[in-house]
Amino acid sequence: MDQERNRRPGGVGKALLGALLVLVLAAELGAAGLLVWYLRLPKETEAITVPVTPLQPTEETAPEPAPTPDPEPDPAQQELLQARQALLERAYSLAQGYYYTEALALLDQADSLRNPQTEALRQEIAQKQAELVPYEGDQFYHIFFHSLIVDTDRAFDGDYDSAGYDLYMTTVSEFKAMLPKLQAAGFILYDITDLVEFRDGKAVRREILLPPGKKPLVISVDDVNYYKYMEGDGFAERLDVDETGRVVTVVDGQPTYDGDVMPILDQYVAEHPEFSWQGAKGVVAITGYEGAFGYRITDLEDYDAETQAWMLQKTQDVAEALRGSGWQIACHSYTHNQYWSDRTITDQQEQYDIGRWKRDIAPYVGETNIFISPFGVSFADDDPRLLYLKEQGFTIYCPVEANMTTRWENGMLFQGRLNLDGLVMKDYPERVKRFFFDPADLLDPARPG
Numbered sequence: 085m086d087q088e089r090n091r092r093p094g095g096v097g098k099a100l101l102g103a104l105l106v107l108v109l110a111a112e113l114g115a116a117g118l119l120v121w122y123l124r125l126p127k128e129t130e131a132i133t134v135p136v137t138p139l140q141p142t143e144e145t146a147p148e149p150a151p152t153p154d155p156e157p158d159p160a161q162q163e164l165l166q167a168r169q170a171l172l173e174r175a176y177s178l179a180q181g182y183y184y185t186e187a188l189a190l191l192d193q194a195d196s197l198r199n200p201q202t203e204a205l206r207q208e209i210a211q212k213q214a215e216l217v218p219y220e221g222d223q224f225y226h227i228f229f230h231s232l233i234v235d236t237d238r239a240f241d242g243d244y245d246s247a248g249y250d251l252y253m254t255t256v257s258e259f260k261a262m263l264p265k266l267q268a269a270g271f272i273l274y275d276i277t278d279l280v281e282f283r284d285g286k287a288v289r290r291e292i293l294l295p296p297g298k299k300p301l302v303i304s305v306d307d308v309n310y311y312k313y314m315e316g317d318g319f320a321e322r323l324d325v326d327e328t329g330r331v332v333t334v335v336d337g338q339p340t341y342d343g344d345v346m347p348i349l350d351q352y353v354a355e356h357p358e359f360s361w362q363g364a365k366g367v368v369a370i371t372g373y374e375g376a377f378g379y380r381i382t383d384l385e386d387y388d389a390e391t392q393a394w395m396l397q398k399t400q401d402v403a404e405a406l407r408g409s410g411w412q413i414a415c416h417s418y419t420h421n422q423y424w425s426d427r428t429i430t431d432q433q434e435q436y437d438i439g440r441w442k443r444d445i446a447p448y449v450g451e452t453n454i455f456i457s458p459f460g461v462s463f464a465d466d467d468p469r470l471l472y473l474k475e476q477g478f479t480i481y482c483p484v485e486a487n488m489t490t491r492w493e494n495g496m497l498f499q500g501r502l503n504l505d506g507l508v509m510k511d512y513p514e515r516v517k518r519f520f521f522d523p524a525d526l527l528d529p530a531r532p533g
């Protein structure tokens with residue numbers, strides 16, 4: 085009996101172990117199989133298939149080789165094939181992000197690597213480039229967000245801030261759901277600074293190119309300051325940069341890639357390069373009264389010397405990483421004071437406000453000519469307070485306006501922005517529907533009422 089009892093568990097254990105081993109082996113063999121297949125890639129002779137219709141925004145991936153057996157390739161030949169494969173993949177990936185000129189230059193400089201495959205790809209890319217058309221529409225598109233709600237339980241916990249978050253914020257799940265819808269609707273991210281060129285120091289409309297039927301979209305994010313009032317309410321606490329140079333959000337002390345618009349969009353564009361014209365992402369707008377990106381660099385006296393240095397360095401690192409990955413940084417005023425919202429701001433108050441942003445924020449995040457107005461306020465074109473901003477170098481002015489009116493006047497670009505937040509998505513869904521998608525399809529069920 086005892087033996088039986090002892091044996092049985094052992095038997096079950098062995099059977100389980102056996103099954104596990106089979107699974108592990110199968111998995112390893114599978115992986116090994118894949119690896120072997122992958123390692124065989126460079127051995128292919130003329131069989132590397134140049135993608136036939138690869139440059140359209142579909143689920144296409146990099147050029148896919150068709151394996152053929154090749155017994156004993158000579159090393160020099162193998163090296164050549166490897167180099168050519170790398171070249172094809174590089175040129176292909178550049179072309180996917182609309183870097184056609186760069187892709188063509190790469191293929192033209194290929195010398196010994198040139199063959200019918202590289203020529204075929206070259207031709208295809210040249211054709212895509214020739215198909216580009218100037219965007220002639222008067223309607224431009226600019227949507228904006230505040231920092232995304234990461235944890236809806238904490239944001240909508242019914243405390244003092246919950247109602248405001250429901251009105252003015254967007255959740256991570258909503259934002260993630262929007263991106264494929266925007267892409268499917270024919271939008272391509274464009275850098276707002278590419279919409280202007282300067283003649284005699286005046287910003288005028290610049291011709292932009294797009295594939296036929298596509299529409300240029302600008303995305304901006306306001307108040308990327310991770311204010312103190314948001315602490316504990318389910319938002320990221322600051323931005324940081326990972327060891328590869330990517331911008332990350334820090335959520336509950338941990339680096340994450342989906343804690344706000346920036347890393348989520350970075351990831352999406354990495355997976356869908358055709359959604360972004362030459363790597364453009366959007367505009368990060370910051371105030372100054374509580375520092376930048378979650379670093380309290382305008383309250384340095386509250387911190388020890390080491391923390392001060394750390395915060396200043398981090399602010400610069402984040403700004404550099406943002407700019408390096410297709411983001412622009414905008415001034416959103418220093419104070420975000422009510423005097424902007426009710427337009428009682430005096431010339432002196434404005435000079436103080438803009439002066440402080442330039443003195444205490446710009447040195448760490450870089451100069452900018454983009455002004456994202458606090459509260460979305462606008463001024464008449466001849467208002468001295470608007471003219472002061474222009475004089476201070478802000479030639480791009482973005483208020484909030486549902487039609488996203490875009491005009492080049494008085495040497496400036498004005499571009500209205502539509503907020504895709506709870507307020508608009510719930511109370512004014514037609515504003516979204518007429519241009520983009522039905523927000524009812526993606527409203528976060530965690531929203532209160």
Ligand SMILES: [Zn+2]
Pocket residue numbers: 306307416420458459
């Ligand atoms: Zn704001």
